[in-house]
Amino acid sequence: MTMEKKTARLRxxxxxxxxxxNLGVARLSVLRSGQHIYAQVFSADGSKVLAAASTVQADVKEGLKSTKNLEAAARVGRAIAAKALAAGIDKVAFDRSGYRYHGRVKALADAAREGGLQF
Structure with missing residues (x-):
C-alpha cells in the first residue's frame, strides 16, 4: 500500500x-489489512477502547478457512457485538475508516447489527 493511498483513506x-x-456516542471503528480485519469500540470521547475483536484472536480465527474473507469479517462483527453488549454498549456510530462500504466492511457491519448493536 502506497503512502498516498493511506493518506487519502485517512483524509x-x-x-x-x-x-x-459531535454525536457523542461510542464509535465502532474498522481497520482492514491484507491478511486481517480488526474492529474496536471507542468511548464517546475516543479516549478508551471499550471492546475489540479481530481475526488475529484465536477464538475468532478458529475453524476459519481464511482470515481475509467475508466469513471472517462476519465472525469479527458478531464477536465485537457480543463484547460491546457485555460492556454495556448497544448504540454505536459506524466508522468505516475511509473504506468503501462493501465487501468485508459491509459483512462486518451487518453481522454486528445482527449481533444486537444499533448503528
Whole structure:
C-alpha cells in the first residue's frame, strides 16, 4: 500500500470521525489489512477502547478457512457485538475508516447489527 493511498483513506475518514465526535456516542471503528480485519469500540470521547475483536484472536480465527474473507469479517462483527453488549454498549456510530462500504466492511457491519448493536 502506497503512502498516498493511506493518506487519502485517512483524509476520507476525518470528516466522519469529526461528525461522530459531535454525536457523542461510542464509535465502532474498522481497520482492514491484507491478511486481517480488526474492529474496536471507542468511548464517546475516543479516549478508551471499550471492546475489540479481530481475526488475529484465536477464538475468532478458529475453524476459519481464511482470515481475509467475508466469513471472517462476519465472525469479527458478531464477536465485537457480543463484547460491546457485555460492556454495556448497544448504540454505536459506524466508522468505516475511509473504506468503501462493501465487501468485508459491509459483512462486518451487518453481522454486528445482527449481533444486537444499533448503528
Amino acid at each position: 476520507r475518514a476525518k470528516s466522519t470521525r469529526a461528525h461522530i465526535r
